[in-house]
Amino acid sequence: MAPALANALNAQGITHPFPIQIATLPDALAGHDILGRGQTGSGKTLAFSLALLTNISNKVARPHKPLALILTPTRELAQQIDEVLRPLARAVGHESVVIAGGMPYAKQITAMRKATAILVATPGRLIDLLNKNEVQLDQLQITVLDEADQMADMGFLPVVKEILDQAQLDGQRLLFSATLDRGVDSLVRQYLKNPKTHSLQNDRASVSTMEHHVLQMHPGDKDDITSQIAARNGKTILFVKTQRGADRLADKLANAGVPVGALHGGKSQAVRTRTLALFKEQENSALVATDVAARGIHVDGISLVVHVDLPQDHKDYLHRSGRTARAGESGTVVTLSSSKNQRAVSGLLSRAGVTPKFHDVRPLDEKLMVITGAQEPSGVPYVPPVMERKAPAGGSRSGGARRGGSGKSGGYRGGNSRRGR
Template sequence: MNAKPSAPGLSPAGTPRRATGAQGEPSTPQGASPGLPPAASFDALGLPPELMSAMTGLGVTEPFPIQAATLPNALAGRDVLGRARTGSGKTLAFGLALLVRTAGLRAESKRPLALVLVPTRELAQQVSDALAPYAQTLKVRLATVVGGLSINRQQAQLRSGAEVVVATPGRLADLVSRRDCHLGQVRITVLDEADQMCDLGFLPQVTQVLDQVRPDGQRLLFSATLDRNVDQLVRDYLHDPVLTSVDPAAGSVATMEHHVLNIHAADKYATATEIAARDGRVLMFLDTKAGVDQFTRHLRASGVRAGALHSGKSQPQRTHTLGQFKDGRITVLVATDVAARGIHIDTLDLVVNVDPPADGKDYLHRGGRTARAGQSGTVVTLVTPNQRRDVNRMMSEAGIRPTVTQVRSGEAKLTAITGAKRPPTGTKTTSGNVPFRGLGSRAGRPAKESRKAAEARKAAEARAAARVRKGR
């Protein structure tokens, strides 16, 4: 790997430089030289007038802290290592610099000039949607490359030429192996949510990508945590990066409330159902795809407008369900951790862990769907007696000190914390840990009859018919 030469007067390659004025304390060596100071406003960055006009039209007038801290260095072509939780404005922090530095260049067929690598399809679509109006303003062609959608259409986009590609690692690797995409001309590479890409097992694909892009190119890496494999990526592939941290390492925020609700195991799903029936939207996390589907069917049968989101759904199904949740056609999104990152829902004020997450990192990313960009929000975790020790450990890992309350379904204090109320149809909720088997998938739909029950019913009908005939 060829190292990009350091700028004059800056620290040696491989040593993160601290960006001044950022909030939080990044772990950077003593004596590391600073990067450029934060921008007081977008005007101070010298952005193209047409881009400034587009930003103003979309209501983007003042930079968020991560944008103010990173944009001066990113626009100057320096490598940036950004630590910030989801919802902090990272997309424009890297996106504006990437588009400005690419504007005016023309990509050859199949040879993009800039790459944004993200862990999930949802995040890829979110990044593309956020950057699309600015890319159009600057006449930069943008292509989105993800699994679950037509690869033929994506091949056609790359053949016609795209300066910027937003991609998930798996689909990008497929297109590279088919020789439909060549990365040798990529001069700016962004790794967004790098820690999740590592957690999901994408590290080999990520390193393969970084080995193929221009070795003297710019790298912008954003991650909520900078541990283990992310730290290895930084050491191996970033050249003299400026480290910017706008959140404490634990990722907690003052506008977010954290509640642990201790409940009886038999009351868990009645409690969850009453929370789901609240006024306003709620995102609810369960551990498994089967659990998500069962609970969603149960909520629909109870008169709650709910939708399911997990990796077993096709991409069009996932996109449709997210669209329904965003525009209010459904009020409850029941999901596995596929929704824990890369999903931006405006003014979502409640996240509920029906099943507690496995570790502190997962907790922070689930909770990161609320209290975004300075908004307030609440994260609630339902905890049965046998889960308390693990949840205490998980909260400690996350750096969270929650408010702990003992509740039961139907209690006023449950309503006070979550807005819970009885389901709209008055359907009796089912208790127990496997409560929903056999419920229909729509409100009012009867439960499906099992084969054994159907055989017994037919035998009984035959016996009754025989008695009628005998009595004639």
């Protein structure tokens, strides 16, 4: 590892390697292709970032011709990877840029014309810039495919293959995926050369660090119970099926006094970024999300995941549930249900490899409070704190402060900046 990179890690207080870093780094640093499987929060991003940066540390990028590419399924995941990567890249004299839809073309094109070495990209926007000849991959030294199974789920594999077909043939490739079905296995066979395989977990939920519960209730109690769970102390994600359902539930919770944001594909990128920033910053907060958040939102400290609506299949259950119990922490996962659909819930969780505990609960009863930390919301509508605009590079702040959002515009919703408890 380059000394400057080691110094940058020490400066950020990163001194203890994760198991996946110990497992994959020697082979990756030696230039081998890697097929890796690691639990969310296992340090995977840092593992491939260290390998990538070490292997390009003494190379110089040319305009339009990046040296390294990280492909991810979602904008949010791309941005989070870039947050980890960027300070380390600068330590070895390189810059990175996020190439993703819902973000301005101009900044991305300017970065390519300035010979930015590292792209963190979603497949759709990258293929667009490739077709415009703003990006050329013939000098690519290393490619990382992160969450390959999620890219397959989202229908990106044909585009991923088109991108890899344009990349340098003898470049190094690192592929990370929880499963090898839905075409990921063919991707491995076609594009990885004698990969070194490091499998740290299977695709089953981690029952050692998660508690799984099914809360059975009368349908008429569901709104009250959901509000009481969301009002708990700690970070909570509540998953629903639809964008409209996410907005409606976020409005109800905000009016009840819960600091809450809604996150789904119908929000603009600016609102999604602002919503996530507030959720990360506030110690006690809730996020109502569709499955877009299960596929790439990595926020530390989420202690409870709530399946307000049952997911479509067991893999969605695992993706959602994986937002808690990260990096060795413990977490709780609860599914809201009625006795009428117990068979459907039991079947889905069985396919996920989970044996939950079933409980009959009512609003604010002892079992509900013990399992989830539920409490009565304050009843004082919540208003998000003011968030400042970030100053553009080399410029001054403009536009003063910006609110986190309210009403249908997205972001955190409702009244006080504190719960009023």
